[in-house]
Amino acid sequence: MDKIYNHKKVEEKIYKMWEKNRYFIPKTDPSASHSTLRDEPSGSDSKSSGQAKKPFSIILPPPNANAPLHFGHAMYVAEDILIRYHRMKGDSTLWLPGSDHAGFETQFVFEKKLEKEGKSRFDFDRETLYKMILDYVLENKKGMQNQLKRLGFSLDWSRNKFTLDEDIIKIVYKTFKKMYDDGLIYRGERLVNYCTKCGTSFSDLEVNHKEQKDPLYYLRYGPFILATVRPETKFGDTAVAVNPKDKRYKEWIGKEIEVKGVIGKFKVKVIGDEAIDPNFGTGVAKVTPAHDLKDFEIGLRHNLRRIQVIDFDGRLNKHAGKYQGLRVKEARKRVAEDMEKMGLIEKIDYEYTHVIEVCYKCTTTIEPMLLPQWFIKMEPLSKPAIEVVKKGKIKIYPKKFEKIYFQFLENIRDWNISRQIVWGIRIPAWFCSECHPERSEGSLDSSVSPQNDKNKKWIITDGEKPEKCPRCGSKDLKQDPDTFDTWFSSSQWPFATLKTTKPGDYEYFYPTSVMETGYDILRWWVARMIMVGLYATSKIPFENVVLHGLVNDPLGKKMSKSRGNIVNPLELVDQYGADAVRFALVFGTAFGNDQSLSYPKLQSARNFTNKLWNMGRFIEMKKKDVILSAVKDLDSSALPQNDIKKLLKIAKTQNDKKIIKKTEELIEAITNDLEKYDFNHAAERLYDFAWHEFADKYIEDVKSRIDKDSFLILNSLFLILLKLLHPIMPFVTEEIYQRFNFGQSLMIDSWPKNE
């Protein structure tokens, strides 16, 4: 054995050995009776194997396939710890890998790449663009999978899935169709970021913010004076709002007022809404639900009409009367001038600065525009999801996150699942061009006027294109150009994967045992998996939710591409070894809390791997000494002993007995820690015991008096220690195990237990 543990010589070799021996594949693979392919764990009794026993399963949260993993992903080590622990306990254990197409984000990343090449999405048709992104993603996936392997993750690669696999898409379609048939899907309007120059809508990611100075007009508005920067949207006003607590206007709430305007008089209602800041302007605001995000929300709450006055070409429409046809900027100027002439402007504040949204491509001001979108009614789904956690059918660890979960579900809003991008699963909805020819289709966005959509009869299928229109028989059917929100497909991940891996998987492994992921996606992903899982399968998707904290950079700042502080886990694996990286991640921070990447911690974890290595070296050396003393039955007695009671019998000194008892306590404690997902305590306890009890005290004590019996104790306890450490530090423990010829492989050896 080398004097210093060299992870570079060990890790790749060991991982290949595990993979080759199919140790990552569940012992009881329901699809084939090949459980004899490898031996049972040496310590487990035959009763514990077979279908009857409950399996242990985890679905890996599929990382986005658009970029290499960052260091935060290495936190999935918590899952590997659980998986390895249960595998050693003798459970049939499955950890299923996969990756996510990550709609928005991937398309955004890809377009950045196009931009560098001097191109843009508008240079390609839909099919070409999709194909290009797909190639890009498939290439990325490989690197990502390599990263997971380098971390030592014992994932069953024979069951690897991707959210855009044909069979996954089929299931997503089926769920959508079922929801539609059950009346959970409806067509509703929503404001999107729209660039009238590019002629398309953008995601929030694609919108830039810019501070600029604009005149703030104080308009005479019926009996009120109110401040606005957008007098040109006045034609779309359907209410005037004040804060309900504002004494100045309290008595007006609920009344209708008459307003004199540049194209005649009109009437609007006064409403009270908390969103209105009494301290801004005069404390009165006009409400234009069709062209302002906040007003849209107010409109939803008060059931206001939405009048679209700006069209998709950026010009005012018929609602603007004589201003029809003018562009927004020009219209604003003209309306303001005319109002001034009519004496409708109280004053103008030219010093007002605010933040506006501009198109990241052409810097045109973004217009919030109404677009028809598909929505899911969430209340029927959220209620059962609240129930299962309240009743304890699904448990959330650490418990503090339950609060966030309930808060989200109790205030849930309907879910808009339409996205105006090509990269994703296209929505299986068609309409007939004969019955409803008014819709113009063709571009990547879905620029339709919402008025047309209301009477449109959509044909929803589970993926197949309908042959003809069920009403007029026309074969000229057009598919909705939109794609599903990525979370819509990932909300189905636990059952969609297991239904499409191997026959019997779903029946055997679903619901899965644990869903482990970062707390930051508890709402976006975990809550939705519970809701959609319950809906589609009538079962909970998993029994336990375990949430880890975020890994920030060494200064405590969130790692992000824009900050440029992303750390690739492979760099650290190269430098410190996978075991050290894994150990450092769970050591020294309460599980579920955020931590900062700490190089000193990595270093001390690396030193710990070396300490273990040298404990092994010492024992190997002593073994030779003891064998050299030429006692006949030494070979068999040098084999480690699983039965701790027997060890106690041969213990001669108080120190022997003490260390055996402490090991017994350790087994109990570590087992409890892992059952409670208390990873940091397990790691801390193991570190402290291995280093400061076993090495500093016991080895030092036994060093000078080693004989046959004390060697047996030493050797046996060391094997137990290796087993307890293996889930966290699989490589160095396995390497020592192999060198000592303790058995076939540590990863399928038995978990220590006290009788």
Place this chain on the structure above:
RNA sequence: GGAGUUGUAGCUCAGUUGGUUAGAGCGCUGCAUUGACAUUGCAGAGGUCACAGGUUCGAGUCCUGUCAGCUCCACCA
């Protein structure tokens, strides 16, 4: 603006349902050791537990408020 979360040694963090003298690692100081390991061992210094109240026989722990950091959500008409 709303919500969540954190504040404990120079640094990074533990501290279970309140219960003796508040712990660990790194760093620091001193000593030792070249026969497992210098990626080592032994010993030591270092804390008004953010602040102010309250409950209690007793508070790092429970309650209220204040301040600061971080995260998420919504966003200034």
